[in-house]
Amino acid sequence: MATPIIMPRQGISVETCIITEWHKKKGDRVEVGDILFSYETDKASFEEEAKESGVLLEIFYGADQEVPVLTPVGVIGEPGEDITPFLPGAPAAPAAGAGTGAAADTADTAANAPTTADAAAAAPAQASPAAAAEVKISPRARNLAQKHHVDVRYAVPTGPEGRVIERDVQKLIETGPKVTPAAEAEYAALGKPVAGTGIGGRVTTKDLQAPAAAPADSTAAAPAQIPAVIEYEDQPLPNIRKLIAKAMHQSLANSAQLTLNTSFDATAILEYRKQLKAAPEGFGLENITINDLILFAVARTLVKHPALNAHFLDNTLRVFKNAHLGIAVDTDRGLMVPTLFNANLKSLNELAQQAKRLISQAKSGSINPDELQGGTFTVTNLGTLGIESFTPILNPPQTGILGVCAVEYKVKPVNGEYIHYPSMTLSLTIDHRAVDGAPAARFLQELKQNLENFPLLLAK
Amino acid sequence: MTYDLIIIGGGPAGYLAGERAGAAGLKTLVIEERFLGGVCLNEGCIPSKTLLHSAKIYDYARFSEKYGVTAENVKYDHAQVIKRKNKVVKTLVGGINSKLKALKVDVANATAKILGRTSEGFQVAAGDQVYTGKRLLIATGSSAIIPPITGAKEGFAAGFVLTNREILDLDSVPGSLVVIGGGVIGLEMAAYFNSVGSKVTVIEMLDHIAGQTDRDIANLLLKTYQKKGVTFHLSSRVTEIKADGVVFEANGKQEYVPADKVLMSVGRRPNTAGVGLETIGVELARGAIKVDEYGQTNVPGVWAAGDVNGYSMLAHTAYREAEVCINNMLGKRDIMRYDAIPAVIYTNPEVAGVGETEESCRAKGIDYEAVNISMRYSGRYVAENEGGDGICKVLINKRYRNVIGVHMIGNPASEIIYGAAMLIESEMRLEDIKELVFPHPTVSEIIREAIFEF
Numbered sequence: 001m002a003t004p005i006i007m008p009r010q011g012i013s014v015e016t017c018i019i020t021e022w023h024k025k026k027g028d029r030v031e032v033g034d035i036l037f038s039y040e041t042d043k044a045s046f047e048e049e050a051k052e053s054g055v056l057l058e059i060f061y062g063a064d065q066e067v068p069v070l071t072p073v074g075v076i077g078e079p080g081e082d083i084t085p086f087l088p089g090a091p092a093a094p095a096a097g098a099g100t101g102a103a104a105d106t107a108d109t110a111a112n113a114p115t116t117a118d119a120a121a122a123a124p125a126q127a128s129p130a131a132a133a134e135v136k137i138s139p140r141a142r143n144l145a146q147k148h149h150v151d152v153r154y155a156v157p158t159g160p161e162g163r164v165i166e167r168d169v170q171k172l173i174e175t176g177p178k179v180t181p182a183a184e185a186e187y188a189a190l191g192k193p194v195a196g197t198g199i200g201g202r203v204t205t206k207d208l209q210a211p212a213a214a215p216a217d218s219t220a221a222a223p224a225q226i227p228a229v230i231e232y233e234d235q236p237l238p239n240i241r242k243l244i245a246k247a248m249h250q251s252l253a254n255s256a257q258l259t260l261n262t263s264f265d266a267t268a269i270l271e272y273r274k275q276l277k278a279a280p281e282g283f284g285l286e287n288i289t290i291n292d293l294i295l296f297a298v299a300r301t302l303v304k305h306p307a308l309n310a311h312f313l314d315n316t317l318r319v320f321k322n323a324h325l326g327i328a329v330d331t332d333r334g335l336m337v338p339t340l341f342n343a344n345l346k347s348l349n350e351l352a353q354q355a356k357r358l359i360s361q362a363k364s365g366s367i368n369p370d371e372l373q374g375g376t377f378t379v380t381n382l383g384t385l386g387i388e389s390f391t392p393i394l395n396p397p398q399t400g401i402l403g404v405c406a407v408e409y410k411v412k413p414v415n416g417e418y419i420h421y422p423s424m425t426l427s428l429t430i431d432h433r434a435v436d437g438a439p440a441a442r443f444l445q446e447l448k449q450n451l452e453n454f455p456l457l458l459a460k
Numbered sequence: 461m462t463y464d465l466i467i468i469g470g471g472p473a474g475y476l477a478g479e480r481a482g483a484a485g486l487k488t489l490v491i492e493e494r495f496l497g498g499v500c501l502n503e504g505c506i507p508s509k510t511l512l513h514s515a516k517i518y519d520y521a522r523f524s525e526k527y528g529v530t531a532e533n534v535k536y537d538h539a540q541v542i543k544r545k546n547k548v549v550k551t552l553v554g555g556i557n558s559k560l561k562a563l564k565v566d567v568a569n570a571t572a573k574i575l576g577r578t579s580e581g582f583q584v585a586a587g588d589q590v591y592t593g594k595r596l597l598i599a600t601g602s603s604a605i606i607p608p609i610t611g612a613k614e615g616f617a618a619g620f621v622l623t624n625r626e627i628l629d630l631d632s633v634p635g636s637l638v639v640i641g642g643g644v645i646g647l648e649m650a651a652y653f654n655s656v657g658s659k660v661t662v663i664e665m666l667d668h669i670a671g672q673t674d675r676d677i678a679n680l681l682l683k684t685y686q687k688k689g690v691t692f693h694l695s696s697r698v699t700e701i702k703a704d705g706v707v708f709e710a711n712g713k714q715e716y717v718p719a720d721k722v723l724m725s726v727g728r729r730p731n732t733a734g735v736g737l738e739t740i741g742v743e744l745a746r747g748a749i750k751v752d753e754y755g756q757t758n759v760p761g762v763w764a765a766g767d768v769n770g771y772s773m774l775a776h777t778a779y780r781e782a783e784v785c786i787n788n789m790l791g792k793r794d795i796m797r798y799d800a801i802p803a804v805i806y807t808n809p810e811v812a813g814v815g816e817t818e819e820s821c822r823a824k825g826i827d828y829e830a831v832n833i834s835m836r837y838s839g840r841y842v843a844e845n846e847g848g849d850g851i852c853k854v855l856i857n858k859r860y861r862n863v864i865g866v867h868m869i870g871n872p873a874s875e876i877i878y879g880a881a882m883l884i885e886s887e888m889r890l891e892d893i894k895e896l897v898f899p900h901p902t903v904s905e906i907i908r909e910a911i912f913e914f
Contacts, residue, residue, distance in 0.1 A: 180887030182862030197753075197795045204887055205860050206799070 002077030003052045004086040005036060009069040011369035014041050016066045018239060019073065028056045030076060037073070040239050044372065045333065045365045052076045058083050064166055065159055066138055088160065137164040144169045149196055149203070150178045179203040240334045251394050255312070256432040259391040260440055264448040266407055266422040269293045272454050285349060291381050292352040294404055297450045297457060299323040299343035299351070302377055305443040309376050311397035312434040318397075326375030326395060327355060329362040336362040337395060339375040348458065379404065383424065392429045399434040400443075403427035424451075463489045465789065466584050466593030468572040468735065471498020473766030473778035474599035475556050480786040482563030489593065490565060491572040491586045496556045498601055500775040502549055503625040508648055510545040511628065512806050515655035519808065526846040536656050538633050545628065574736030582740060582761070595761045597785055598742070598749055599778070600735055602728040602767035611701035612724065621701060621722045624649075633657050634720035638706045640698050642669035644805050646725035647681070651807040654690050661691040661717050663698055663708050665726075670805060674817045674853055674867040676832065681811055681869060693717075730768045746770065753795050755785035763789065777801050800885040804874040809850055812873035815865035815884045816855055827858045828865075831913040835870040838909065840901040845871065854910040862889045866907060876904045883907075890914050 007017055017039045024036055030050040038047050054076040061073045075083045135152050137145070141164050145152045152164055155172045159165035172178075179187045180198055183205045187194065190208065198204035237245070251257075269290060279285045302309045302323045311318040323344040326337040338358035343351055361367035378395045381404040392403040405425035411418045426447065430440045450457045465481050467474045470492030478490040495502045514536075521534040560567055570587035574596070577583065581594040604623035606612050615621035622630075624645050637653045639646045642664035654660045662669065669692065670678040682692060696710040705718040730748040743750045743758040748770025755763045763785040766778035780796065787794035805811040821828040835841045835850030842848075850870025857864045866880035883893055890911055898905045 180862075181889050181892045182857070182860035182887035186860075197797065198887065199885055201793075202886075205857065205862070 002057060002075050002081040002083055002086070003054070004072035005048070005050075005074040005076060007039070007067045007069050007071050007073050008046075008048065010041055010044070010046060011371075014069055014369050016068050017041050017046075018066045019061055019063055020045065020239075021063050022059060024056050026056055026059050030054065030056055039067075041369050042239065042243055044336070044362075044367050044369055045240075050076060055079055057081065058086075060086075060088050061160060064140070066163075066165075067160060071160075135164060136162055138166065140166045141169045145172070148173045148178070149194070149201060180205070183208055238333065240336075244334050247395070248393055251396050255394055255396060257391075257394055257429050258432045258437060258440075259427055259429045260437065260444060261389050261425055261427050262441075262444045262448055263410070263423045263425045264451050266424045266451070268452055268454045270407070270422055287356065288348060288352040290383075291379075291404070292348065292355055293454060294381070294451065295325055295327070295340070295343060295355060295379055296348050296351055297447060297454065298377070298379055298402060299325055299346075300457060300460070301443065301447045301450055303344045304446065305439065307435045307439060308400040308430065308443055310399050310434065311376065312399050312431050313397055317399075317434055320376045324374055324376045326378035326398070326401075327358060328378060328380035329359050331363045331365070333365065336367070336372065337375065337378060338362045338367055338371050339373065341374065377401070383407065389425050390427050392427060394429055394431055396431075399431045400440070401429050402447075403429070461489075461589070462580060462592040463487050463566075463594070465489070465595045465597060466491065466572075466582065466591055467597045467599055468574075468584065469498065469599035469601055469731075469766070469768070470496040470556075470567065471599060471601045471766060471778065472500050472775040473601075473768075473782040474498065474597070475560065476779050477597050477599065477765060477782035477786050478560050478565045478567075479563055480783055481789070482560065482565040484786065484790055486789075488565045489568060489591055490560065491568045491570060491584065491591075493569070493571040495553055496560070496567065497549070497553045499624070500778075501552055501556070503628055504645075505775055506552060507545045507549055507628045508624075508645075508652070509806055510548050511541060511652050512648060512808070514541045514544070515652050516808050519655050536633075538656060539631060542629065542631065571734075573734065574739050576736075576739045584736075595763065595789060596740075597782070598735065598737070598757070598762065598764040598768055599766045599782065600731040600768045602730050602773055604724060605727045605729050606724055607726055609698055609701055611703075615701045615703075615722060616724070618703075620703065620719075621724050623724055627721070627723050630721070635659065636718060636720045637661070637723060638663065638717050638719040638721075639723045639725060640706065641724070641726035642666075642692065642694075643671045643725060643727070644803075646723065647685075648806050649723050649725065650690055651685065654685070654688055655808070658720075660689075661693065661719070663693045663696050663706065663717075665695070665697055667695045669694070670811065672817065672820075673803070673805070673811060674813055674865075675819060676853065677811055677813070677851065677867050677869045680849070680851065681805070681807060681809075684809065685807070691717075728767065728773055730770050732768060754788040754793075755781055755796060756788065772798060772801055774801065774803065797885070800881045802877040802881045804877065806874060809845075809848065809870050810873040811867075811869045812877035813865070813867035814877050814881045815863070817865055817867060818853075818855065821855065821865075826864070828855050829858050829914065830855045830865075831910050833906070833910050833913060835868065835903070835906055838901070838903045838906045841870060841903045841906065843901070844903075852906045852910055854907065854914075856890060856914060860887070860889065861891070862887045863893065863911075866910075868906065870903065870906075872903060876907070879904060880907060 020038045020040055022037045024030055031053045032050055034050045035047050036050050038045060055078060057075045057077050059074045061067045067073055072086045075086050137152055138159060144166055150169065150172050155164045155168040157164045158168055178196060180202050183203050186208050187203050194203050194207050196203040197207055273290055273293065276285045276288050306319040309320050309323050322342045325340045325343040327340060329336050329338060340354055340358060358371065375398060377398055378401040380392050380401060382390060383404050383406040386406045388405050388408060390403050392401040394401050405427065407422045407424050409420050410423040411420045426444060428440060428444055464486040465488045467477050467490045470490045474490055475496055478488055481488040500506065518536050521531045568586045572584050572586045575583040575585050581592045582596045584591050584593060606616055612621060627649055633656050636659040639650045639660065639662045642662045646662060647670060650660045650662050668675060668678050669682050686692060693708060693710055696708045698706055698708045700707040701722060705716055706722055707714060707716050732744055732747060732749060740759050740762060742762055749757055749764040749768050751757055751764050751769045755765055757764055765781035765785050767773045784794045784796045800814055802812060802814040816826060818830055830853055832851055832853045835848060835852055848870060850868065852868040854863060855865035856862060863883045893911050898908045
């Protein structure tokens with residue numbers, strides 16, 4: 001019997017996922033465990049395996065489409081089997097499995113059933129314009145449309161629930177009305193978008209002349225040393241990159257960030273780490289890293305400085321009882337920040353185990369999206385890459401982020417003699433709206449003391 | 461009372477803005493001191509067309525031998541014509557009233573004065589009420605200019621000198637009429653009173669009539685009306701208005717024309733005084749409110765549309781300007797373009813034009829090509845205009861081969877010109893227009909004929 005392929009729900013906070021790639025084509029035979037398609041949430045990416053063997057009878061949503069979770073995205077069965085009960089927009093089949101309820105909800109709200117890839121190709125070349133406010137459009141499509149100054153009202157929606165998606169805008173850019181007949185040839189030759197001021201935003205001949213072309217005598221200028229061909233490649237931004245870009249920019253745009261630097265004598269933690277490595281195997285402590293020691297010290301210190309273990313909201317400072325540490329992880333897809341909940345309540349070993357799991361799941365992309373939020377303070381470590389000092393960017397609404405830098409050797413006078421010692425720099429960025437410089441400095445001071453006297457901290 | 465939008469002035473810009481804003485759900489107040497519809501509906505476009513239509517019927521009745529029709533005892537009842545005009549105006553004003561009412565737009569019949577601004581919005585006094593508006597649209601229109609000529613003020617006070625407002629309410633046809641200013645209003649009134657029996661003299665300061673109209677067409681119109689009996693004095697300056705006539709200077713010589721009435725139609729001035737614009741710091745430029753391409757003034761939240769911005773002083777321009785303002789208020793980016801605004805003179809024959817003229821092309825340095833053909837290329841024109849000698853001129857931009865100007869003299873040019881405006885506004889090239897189908901037989905085919913002459 002034909003079985004729907006359901007878009008899984010990844011964590012309770014995820015409403016929709018974007019299909020990034022289908023690894024099987026319509027008509028392919030698939031076996032249980034074959035990878036059917038890749039998809040991503042706004043924070044992580046995943047692969048969906050086939051749960052049934054059979055033929056991939058239909059694909060409802062193509063690559064780049066955003067799909068509500070628990071919605072059928074395709075059907076596996078044997079050729080000739082009826083797939084209509086699973087069509088988006090069809091009433092839910094009584095025995096369609098766990099996803100039925102949600103699928104029906106989506107179907108009910110769908111004004112226009114999403115078209116299959118085949119049907120989309122047959123769609124009319126151009127739609128009559130809808131009112132702008134009524135246009136349902138994906139953010140990607142909107143960005144593209146804005147970049148090219150096309151009027152999205154003219155796009156033929158082929159996305160789920162009648163949404164205009166990227167390919168519709170692409171099509172509009174290729175065929176749609178955005179330039180007057182007279183301006184067309186020169187506009188095409190211009191090779192760059194021009195803001196249209198004609199009917200419906202069309203580019204007119206006037207617009208072509210608007211950016212007053214450089215005067216003809218520019219040839220008189222000294223010949224510039226410009227290579228004949230400038231080679232480049234335009235790489236479309238993956239979803240996660242766009243999210244990071246937006247988050248970083250918003251962070252800097254919307255808060256008052258101040259970075260304080262200090263350094264501490266790392267002799268104690270390096271010594272302690274040596275002891276851990278040397279511990280008998282039975283203890284299972286040999287995998288605890290320097291970073292774990294720092295996380296441990298941060299978590300214990302943080303709870304005594306509530307303004308830094310907090311969220312700065314519109315008119316409130318939400319102060320957390322326990323420290324939920326965000327750990328910045330460098331992954332192939334980009335920066336991810338899993339959360340180590342209740343870090344201050346864990347033993348050093350528990351903390352280290354959990355950090356290890358979170359980091360490895362973030363790197364493999366298998367992390368539960370619910371573990372990618374909820375942090376109250378973030379630790380980011382560039383020390384392994386030799387960085388000596390930097391200005392971390394806050395992860396709003398958090399009020400603090402600690403940058404951990406590389407071990408360097410410094411000298412200091414002890415009893416009239418200069419001795420050298422390992423030193424590490426800590427770069428703390430705070431939101432000055434929430435915390436002043438002095439309290440932030442006091443946090444650093446206490447953290448420094450705890451790290452320099454690590455065994456004592458453990459005893460507390 | 462707080463409104464999303466207060467519109468000062470209920471003319472074409474004001475009432476149309478009211479309709480659009482009301483339809484979009486903005487809580488809107490229109491303040492009008494006289495009658496909804498403004499100059500256009502009450503003392504301009506509509507009443508003058510009503511009069512001119514009666515004159516045209518009168519002309520047909522008297523001069524139709526060439527069509528094989530004769531009529532005897534043809535009489536013109538000016539009082540009846542004015543009565544009908546008032547009925548037409550009343551019907552249309554009533555229409556605007558009920559439309560605004562249906563859209564839940566409030567109307568205050570009082571003189572508006574801006575008092576200033578508070579944190580709530582702009583405060584506007586009207587009658588004994590003070591209203592607050594989050595936004596303001598200034599659509600106060602324009603008034604006929606009475607120039608500082610000796611005797612002009614006194615003549616106006618005595619009812620001897622008239623403007624467009626008074627002349628449409630004359631209870632009888634004057635024996636002689638001197639029209640000062642041979643622009644659109646002057647020519648239409650000259651045409652009307654010439655048809656209904658006045659001896660009409662037009663005195664124009666420039667060496668041509670009809671302002672910006674294509675020069676060939678203006679000259680043809682001049683000849684046509686000279687033949688119909690109107691006297692024109694071009695390059696002439698009025699120096700004094702006496703109690704029974706007008707003194708003017710031409711080629712250094714003083715001349716005098718007696719008159720029963722004088723029409724002053726030398727131009728119009730934006731109504732910016734007494735509105736309280738200075739209380740909120742609205743910037744003026746040469747007596748008009750300065751606006752950007754979105755219709756916004758220098759004061760955020762204050763917009764202006766229609767004659768008061770001094771751009772084009774035409775009702776249809778005002779409509780579009782008002783829509784641009786409302787669209788932008790509602791967050792929909794919309795730009796006012798002035799490249800394809802049709803202009804019509806409702807003489808008989810009608811003159812209509814849109815876009816660039818040969819004169820404007822030369823001034824702007826546009827590389828153009830023009831085709832000038834007789835209206836007799838249109839079968840329908842020949843059938844209906846015995847002895848007609850109208851012309852149609854089409855201009856293209858040589859670089860893009862698109863139509864940039866269309867000008868014609870011949871009936872019914874006023875009803876055809878919008879099509880030409882569409883060709884220009886959409887920047888269609890000759891080759892695109894050649895694919896369009898025009899209904900046959902119509903006079904509009906003249907445009908198609910001209911296109912194929914390139």
